[in-house]
Amino acid sequence: MLVTGAAGFIGSHILRYLKLRGYRVLGIDSFERASPECVEELKAVNAKVIKGDIRDLDLLRKLLRGFNAVIHAAAYVDVAESVREPIKYIANNVIGTAVVAEASATARVKRLIYLSSAAIYGEPVKIPVTEDHPARPKSPYGLSKLLGEEILKFYSSWKGLESVVLRLFNVYGLGQSRPYTGVITEFVRRATRCEPPIIFGDGNQIRDFVNVVDVARAVELSLRTELPARFVAINIGTGRAVSIAELARLVAELSGARVQPIYSSPREGDVRYSLADISRAKKVLKWEPMIDLEEGVAELLRWFNRKVRPQPRGRGS
Numbered sequence: 070m071l072v073t074g075a076a077g078f079i080g081s082h083i084l085r086y087l088k089l090r091g092y093r094v095l096g097i098d099s100f101e102r103a104s105p106e107c108v109e110e111l112k113a114v115n116a117k118v119i120k121g122d123i124r125d126l127d128l129l130r131k132l133l134r135g136f137n138a139v140i141h142a143a144a145y146v147d148v149a150e151s152v153r154e155p156i157k158y159i160a161n162n163v164i165g166t167a168v169v170a171e172a173s174a175t176a177r178v179k180r181l182i183y184l185s186s187a188a189i190y191g192e193p194v195k196i197p198v199t200e201d202h203p204a205r206p207k208s209p210y211g212l213s214k215l216l217g218e219e220i221l222k223f224y225s226s227w228k229g230l231e232s233v234v235l236r237l238f239n240v241y242g243l244g245q246s247r248p249y250t251g252v253i254t255e256f257v258r259r260a261t262r263c264e265p266p267i268i269f270g271d272g273n274q275i276r277d278f279v280n281v282v283d284v285a286r287a288v289e290l291s292l293r294t295e296l297p298a299r300f301v302a303i304n305i306g307t308g309r310a311v312s313i314a315e316l317a318r319l320v321a322e323l324s325g326a327r328v329q330p331i332y333s334s335p336r337e338g339d340v341r342y343s344l345a346d347i348s349r350a351k352k353v354l355k356w357e358p359m360i361d362l363e364e365g366v367a368e369l370l371r372w373f374n375r376k377v378r379p380q381p382r383g384r385g386s
């Protein structure tokens with residue numbers, strides 16, 4: 070199968086996960102926003118990533134020969150940047166998804182797994198959010214992901230392309246190196262340097278953090294589960310509500326960093342509440358998260374500590 074955005078944070082974890090489980094996999098990425106750590110991990114397992122833009126229809130058609138599934142993770146993902154440069158997001162994420170859908174349909178790909186986002190819901194009217202909650206994105210990024218879903222819904226009925234839309238909540242894990250990604254990575258990175266976390270807003274905003282390895286597992290299940298319909302949207306979160314202030318306390322406790330958070334003004338495009346109802350993932354995919362937040366944050370802390378203070382090599386190693 071082909072994984073788009075395979076040099077990025079989530080795409081690379083998926084590529085690696087599937088490769089280690091014996092799937093025949095190939096990645097594509099422009100490398101414009103690649104995660105250097107994740108690219109290293111891919112090299113270690115001999116996973117191949119072609120350099121190219123997903124908006125190149127001919128290239129995609131060629132790469133798709135002989136594959137029956139696509140995992141589409143390529144996108145620009147910076148909410149704040151999308152507020153400043155909305156057209157850039159429409160041009161990349163929406164057109165990119167349209168090209169992936171068209172190439173998949175003409176190459177007779179059977180199933181497409183699309184990494185969508187909780188950002189499509191916007192500010193929820195009730196939490197936890199179920200998949201039939203109204204979609205009212207608050208940022209051009211959220212809009213671009215929603216329009217991607219609409220394109221796939223259309224291709225499912227028009228060309229029979231099976232689509233599983235995974236609406237990811239806040240994903241965290243090893244190798245999320247870019248500054249725009251995840252609050253957990255940012256808090257952990259700062260804690261390992263004994264710097265205080267910066268909280269935008271009052272810290273009472275709610276998030277649902279899901280580990281990237283659990284996401285990779287959900288993708289694998291999406292590839293092999295029989296679907297109730299040709300187009301299915303599924304929330305991938307944990308259903309556990311964590312406030313940003315609580316997260317800051319958890320990171321401080323696990324890292325031992327004696328720091329007080331710095332409060333800054335809220336960011337445009339950020340929602341106040343984000344929490345998944347994951348009943349559908351449990352029912353359709355037989356999936357539920359296996360890595361709890363404490364365990365995931367502790368692992369991230371160990372990883373950052375090794376990066377900041379590399380372990381001395383033993384003699385003879």
Ligand SMILES: NC(=O)c1ccc[n+]([C@@H]2O[C@H](COP(=O)([O-])OP(=O)(O)OC[C@H]3O[C@@H](n4cnc5c(N)ncnc54)[C@H](O)[C@@H]3O)[C@@H](O)[C@H]2O)c1
Nearest residue numbers: 074076077078079099101102103122123143144186237240
């Ligand atoms: N990180 C999260 O918390 C989160 C939450 C919800 C949804 N998602 C979705 O998951 C997917 C992956 O996100 P991520 O966090 O790994 O982001 P990321 O920026 O780490 O990875 C995205 C990758 O896509 C590549 N890319 C972008 N446009 C491209 C193009 N036109 N052609 C080829 N490659 C291109 C980038 O170079 C990058 O390597 C995205 O679709 C995002 O919308 C992420």
